[in-house]
Amino acid sequence: MxxxxxxxxxxxxxxxxxxxxxxxxxxxxxxxxxxxxxxxxxxxxxxxxxxxxxxxxxxxxxxxxxxxxxxxxxxxxxxxxxxxxxxxxxxxxxxxxxxxxxxxxxxxxxxxxxxxxxxxxxxxxxxxxxxxxxxxxxxxxxxxxxxxxxxxxxxxxxxxxxxxxxxxxxxxxxxxxxxxxxxxxxxxxxxxxxxxxxxxxxxxxxxxxxxxxxxxxxxxxxxxLNAPGNDLIDFRATCFCHKRVVDIGYVCSVCLSIFCQTAPVCSTCQTKFSFRLVKSDSNQSNSTSSPNASAMSSLSLKP
Ligand SMILES: [Zn+2]
Ligand SMILES: [Zn+2]
CATH class of the missing domain: 3.40.50.410 (von Willebrand factor, type A domain)
Known part of the structure; x- marks a missing residue:
């Protein structure tokens, strides 16, 4: 074409x-x-x-x-x-x-x-x-x-x-x-x-x-042209629960919603998190789990 x-x-x-x-x-x-x-x-x-x-x-x-x-x-x-x-x-x-x-x-x-x-x-x-x-x-x-x-x-x-x-x-x-x-x-x-x-x-x-x-x-x-660069960009995201800008947040592994604190259920997609799996996942570094069973993963949101 x-x-x-x-x-x-x-x-x-x-x-x-x-x-x-x-x-x-x-x-x-x-x-x-x-x-x-x-x-x-x-x-x-x-x-x-x-x-x-x-x-x-x-x-x-x-x-x-x-x-x-x-x-x-x-x-x-x-x-x-x-x-x-x-x-x-x-x-x-x-x-x-x-x-x-x-x-x-x-x-x-x-x-x-x-x-x-x-x-x-x-x-x-x-x-x-x-x-x-x-x-x-x-x-x-x-x-x-x-x-x-x-x-x-x-x-x-x-x-x-x-x-x-x-x-x-x-x-x-x-x-x-x-x-x-x-x-x-x-x-x-x-x-x-x-x-x-x-x-x-x-x-x-x-x-x-x-x-x-x-x-x-x-x-x-x-x-x-040599335009002024965007050097000092703040890449922080906002948590979905309180709408606050957060440095470190927790990301729902199913819908990628961001939260400032851990919660048993994702308020966006209602996925229930299994915190037991977080422990076992951290022991086995390469383990994979089904999306529904996986827990919130913490993520540093600083660049
Ligand atoms: Zn929040
Ligand atoms: Zn979710």
Whole structure:
């Protein structure tokens, strides 16, 4: 079978963390970050007229398309001084974010975790759809602009989307604007071949600089650029029982669920563990046992 020709155009999915309470803590305001983001988006669209763009907004409550916008929404007013495509994108992204924020004013404003896993799933579905419909192979990537914290409850769906992205050869760039390093998003960047970038928000224009210098280059240019490496990636996993990041955990040998402490029954697949077998297994180093009878194995999760 002949392989689809690779096209020069690319598909970029931007996942914007639109969590108001997370941005409220950030030295860089959401408005300023948005201004810099739309400049980056315009630069991306200007690189190649065939470049495709999707912008998704993710808050703690919902995940929605900001661009392409709902066809039923009012088109932006015409402005002769601005390139039409730039104007359409800018207006839809900015108004979409403000609409999202205003619709969540009454919600739990303390929640600083956004639905990033859901947004990544949506992004991968869109990329898959575009790939199915296009004749040439389009280089696809995802950029996550993250301000919130990791959500341990979404560890499993997030890891599933990361491995799906790896299988689809979709790289994920992470721009962490504020707060502690995200263990999960670091792994997303490392596993998919993207960059994990921590932005110095004390300098107001550093977000734009990071986006333009590191996230804008296409697949050909990236090969000759010396991008900052993901040297300090934290590969620890989260236990399925308490959703805590663990250094050393116990892995169910049947479903590979991770636990921070031993338990007689796996809470995910209900397998009963025989701890007697652990003893006998440790005496006979090469012994094998049936999966149902085997016990939890401990695993050091440090790299
Ligand atoms: Zn636990
Ligand atoms: Zn299990």
């Amino acid at each position: 002949s392989q689809a020709q690779e096209s020069d155009s690319s598909l970029l999915v931007v996942v914007l963390d639109a969590n108001a309470s997370a941005w409220a803590q950030s030295p860089l305001s959401l408005d300023k970050a948005l201004q810099q983001l739309v400049i980056f988006i315009n630069a991306y669209l200007a690189l190649n007229p065939e470049n495709q763009l999707v912008v998704l907004g993710a808050s703690h409550k919902e995940c929605r398309y900001l661009f392409p916008a709902d066809p039923s929404s009012a088109p932006p007013t015409h402005d002769i001084q601005v390139y039409e495509q730039f104007r359409t994108v800018d207006v839809h992204v900015l108004s979409g974010v403000h609409e999202m924020l205003s619709s969540h004013v009454d919600g739990n404003t303390e929640e600083q975790q956004s639905l990033i896993a859901r947004a990544l799933s949506k992004a991968l579905c869109h990329i898959n759809q575009v790939n199915q419909l296009s004749v040439n192979k389009i280089w696809s990537r995802i950029l996550v602009l993250s301000a919130g914290q990791d959500s341990p409850h979404s560890y499993i769906p997030l890891m599933n989307t990361i491995f799906a992205a790896q299988k689809m050869s979709v790289l994920i760039d992470i721009c962490k604007v504020f707060g502690q390093d995200s263990v999960f998003l670091q792994q997303a960047a490392e596993i998919t071949g993207g960059n994990y970038l921590k932005v110095d928000t004390n300098s107001e224009a550093s977000l734009l600089q990071t986006l333009l210098f590191i996230c804008l280059p296409d697949q050909y240019t990236r090969n000759i």
